[in-house]
Amino acid sequence: MIVLTKAPRGTRDILPDEVEQWQFFEEKVRALCRLFGYAEIRTPVFEHTELFLRGVGEVTDIVAKEMYTFTDRGDRSLTLRPEGTAPVARAYLEHKLYGEAQPLKVYYIEPMFRYDRPQAGRYRQFHQFGVEVFGAMEPSLDAEVMMLSLHLFRALGLGEFSLQLNSVGCPLCRAAYRACLQEELKEKVNSFCPDCTGRFHKNPLRILDCKHEVCQELTVGVSLMIDNLCGDCAEHFAAVREAMDALGESYVVNPRLVRGLDYYTKTAFEIVSPVLGAQSSLCGGGRYDHLLAAIGGPDVPGIGFGIGVERVLLARAAAGCSPPVSKSIDVFVATAGNVSAAEALRVVMDLRAEGVAADKDFLGRSLKAQFKFADKKQAKYLVILGDEEIKRGQVMLRDMQTGSQTDVALAELTSMVAKLVKGAKK
RNA sequence: GUGGGUGUAGCUCAGGAGGUUAGAGCACCAGAUUGUGGCUCUGGGGGCCGUGGGUUCGAGUCCCAUCAUCCACCCCA
Known part of the structure; x- marks a missing residue:
């Protein structure tokens, strides 16, 4: 089935x-x-x-x-x-x-x-x-x-x-060598492994590369292509x-x-x-x-x-080679209170327009869950867009590695983050 | 195409010589003072036990087949 x-x-x-x-x-x-x-x-x-x-x-x-x-x-x-x-x-x-x-x-x-x-x-x-x-x-x-x-x-x-x-x-020297090799091996053809007895006619050169010990021993000292070029x-x-x-x-x-x-x-x-x-x-x-x-x-x-x-x-x-550094997002935009998903998307799109890799929640999750998600996605920064922030025109920008937070004017968020992200890449 | 091993939760695996509602760790989701990740704790969702047949009062467990997967041969990258 x-x-x-x-x-x-x-x-x-x-x-x-x-x-x-x-x-x-x-x-x-x-x-x-x-x-x-x-x-x-x-x-x-x-x-x-x-x-x-x-x-x-x-x-x-x-x-x-x-x-x-x-x-x-x-x-x-x-x-x-x-x-x-x-x-x-x-x-x-x-x-x-x-x-x-x-x-x-x-x-x-x-x-x-x-x-x-x-x-x-x-x-x-x-x-x-x-x-x-x-x-x-x-x-x-x-x-x-x-x-x-x-x-x-x-x-x-x-x-x-x-x-x-x-x-x-x-084609010229290989054909001649092939014939000479078959001549040298023909007495032993029945002693080879089953695969190699078949190879004797099909591709006698392949016998030399056989994994079986018997075949290896039987071909010790035999003429090689390399000496008959x-x-x-x-x-x-x-x-x-x-x-x-x-x-x-x-x-x-x-x-x-x-x-x-x-x-x-x-x-x-x-x-x-x-x-x-x-x-x-x-x-x-x-x-x-x-x-x-x-x-x-x-x-x-x-x-x-x-x-x-x-x-x-x-x-x-x-070999234990280190994996390439994963390409994580730069900023995660989290919402709190009554801030709409559409508003968050608008901020995210503004960031993206400046070349900042940004993402947001799409499941209507709690702020805490959004933090967890941003952490899992290894976001470098997290922005909180809440009722307070909208009112004051200031959003909170958190560095996810250090945990430090600063208030940034919403109007300047994009250019500010773009600068941070580009600075880190250099 | 040939030989051998293995199939239980998303992943890694437990399930003594067949017997109740199949478990753990990790992962996932939620909660632990109403806006803060990693650590911890609590709870939760998840399983045609690969599939089909057979033996048995009874099969995740035994038998057969089949599919898948892994390892080796053949061959090759």
């Missing part, structure tokens, strides 16, 4: 209290992207299913079992986007952005959808902050992209995380490392790091957090030099990453 009072499985509401964390994250992202020269892009929440089949790869898990696909009334097969790169690549081609000054550097913070079994740090609707750069092959760009993600984590106060770096080669890929990888070294940035070369999506080439990286559970990957990215060609465009290179917003927020909480 469908419960109407519950959000669908794997989805959740972000309530006002938590939204502050999200806005904090978004502010850091926007500031950094501006600093790094990345412009925001927004693409539709669904695309033609075919885009993901071609762009992500038909044998990947995302396409094989995790897509939210539906047919619309015009009999089109559409899919809620499971990742951000293919849609942005599509937009790049559709609007012929390769005709503009290159490279094109864009970012997005948008919801993604994957029909997966929910777990810690994994949801069916989740959010990714991602960047994509099209039209440049230079290794220093790979370094810049990684730097952006590292800087974001630091700006967010995340202390512990590690950057894992690898090169997955290009073609000249071009090896040179690129060395240059990326050189750029990172020059920046004094530490990273771990992990030759067993594999990307799940088909379109990755050369640089592959991942940033993992030790404070999360099994879903410890905060950021995954890399180069995809032939994705554009795969979906019918010119053979323009690209690079990007995706960062899981929920996971970053989870990691912040787990």
